[in-house]
Amino acid sequence: VQVMKRLGFEQFMVAGHDRGGRVAYRLALDHPGKISKVAVLDVIPTAAAWDRADARLALSFWPWSLLAQPEPLPERLIGAAPDAIVDNAIVQWGSPAEMFSAEVRDAYVDALRDAVHVHAICEEYRAAATIDRELDAADQANGRSIECPLLALWSSEGGLENWYVEEGGSLAIWRKWADSVEGSPVPGGHFFPEEHPHQTAAALSKFFEDNRGNDASNRVL
Template sequence: MIAGFETREISVGSAGTIFAQCGGQGAGVLLLHGFPETHLMWRDIAPRLARDFTVVCADLPGYGRSAPAAPETGPPQTKRAMAAMLIEAMDSLGFERFAVVGHDRGGRVAYRLALDHPGRVSRLAALDVIPTAAIWDRADARFALAFWPFSFLAQAAPLPERLVGACPEAVVEAALSGWGTPETVFSSEVRTAYVEALRDPAQVHAICLEYRAAAGVDREHDHADLADGRRIGCPLLALWSASGGLANWYADEGGPLEIWRAWASDVTGNAVAGGHFFPEEHPTETLHRLRHFLLA
C-alpha cells in the first residue's frame, strides 16, 4: 500500500479493471510505472505529490493487478490500446484533463496517450525513455546487451513466458541490480511485490505481448505519426539517468532532449543522479523536478 492512499479497481468497459491507488485532491496526475515494477514504484513520491494534486498510481494494463488491453480490433497490448484503457479509467474517476508521468514502459504509454488524446493530457513527463521507434531505430549491441527485455520478452510465445514463469525472482533480480541502481534501494517487501506480480501466467503473457507490440506495431504507429507530422502538443519534461545509456549513447545527437524535440515542440529536461530506477533511488530529487514542472 501507498501511505494515505485508497485502493480502487476501476471498471473499463468489457476489458476488465484497472487497479490503482489514489490519494490527494486537486488536478489529476496519472503515474505509470515500468518493468518489472508495479504502481508501488511511486511509494515515496506519490504521498508528497498528493499535497498538491489528486494522484492516481495505476498498474499498467496487463501488469500487476490490471487487466490486459484487449481491443475488439487490432492486436492486444499495443501502447495505443493501453492508453485508451487508461483514458477510460480516468474518465471513471472524473478527470477530463490530467497530467501524465511515466517511467520506462509507463513512459511509452504516456507519450502515446498524449499523441492519441491531445485534448486530455495537460502535461507529460517521460522518465528514462525516448520514443519506441527512436530507440529501436538506434538499436545496437550496447542496447541489446544492456536492456535485454526489449528483445527477450518480444520473442515468440511461449519461450519468454515459460522462462519468466519458471523463475520470476531471477528476472526481477537481474533488472533491479543490472541497470545502475544499488540493490539496497529496494526493500525485501518491494522485491517480493515485484516478484509476485510475475507469478500469474496470464500477466506474464500480457507483458510479453506488450514487448512484442513495441517491437512491431508500436514502432509502426510512431513512424506513421512522424510521417504525418503529428506532434505532442502539451509541455513535455524528459528526465533520464545521469549514468545510463540515454545520457551516454546519444550525445552526438544532442541527447534525449533533441530526440524528443522531433516529437514535441515544448521540451525541457535534464539528467538525474542515479541509475535507471532513479525515482526509487532518489525520490526527493525526482519529486522536486516533477512538482516544479507540474505546477508551472
C-alpha cells in the same frame, strides 16, 4: 481518457516511468486536446529506440528483443527463474543491489511467479516491437508531434545519459517528437524514482505546477 472523463476531468496532465512513459506520450499524441502536460521518465519514443538499436541496447536491455518473441518461449523463461530476472534488472540497470529491501524485491519476484502477469509483460514488449513502433513511425512520417509541454527525466547512470551524446542526448531526440521539451538527468539507475523519490517528485511537481493557474479540471494522472 474515458476513465478520467468518468471521474469528471476533460483535460489532465500525465506522468509515467518506463512502459508508463510510453503510454503517457502516446496519450499526448493520440489525444492532444485532453493532455495539457506530459512527463516521461527514462524513455525515448519507442520507434526512436528501435531505430537506434545496436549492441548496447541488445545487451543492456535484452527484454526488448527476448520478451517480444512469440509465446510461450519468453513466458516459460521468466517463469523458470523469476528471481534471476529481478536481480539482473536491479543490478544491470544502474541501481545498487541494496537499494531494494528484501520485502520489495520479493514483491517483484512474486509478481513474476504469476503467469497472467508475465504474459501481460511479454505482450507489452511484443506491442513495442510491432504496433507501437508502427504507430510512432506513422506519426513521424505524417509530421504529427506532441503539442503540449513535455518533461523528460532520465537516469544519470543509464543508456539515455550516455548513448546518444553525439546527436544531442535524450532532449534532442524528444525535440523531434514534441514542440516544447525540457528535462534533465536524475541521479541513480533506471529505478531512480525509487532511489531518489523526493528529487523525482520535486522535478515533477515543479513542471506540473508551473503556469498551472486555477483550472480545477487540470489534474495529474
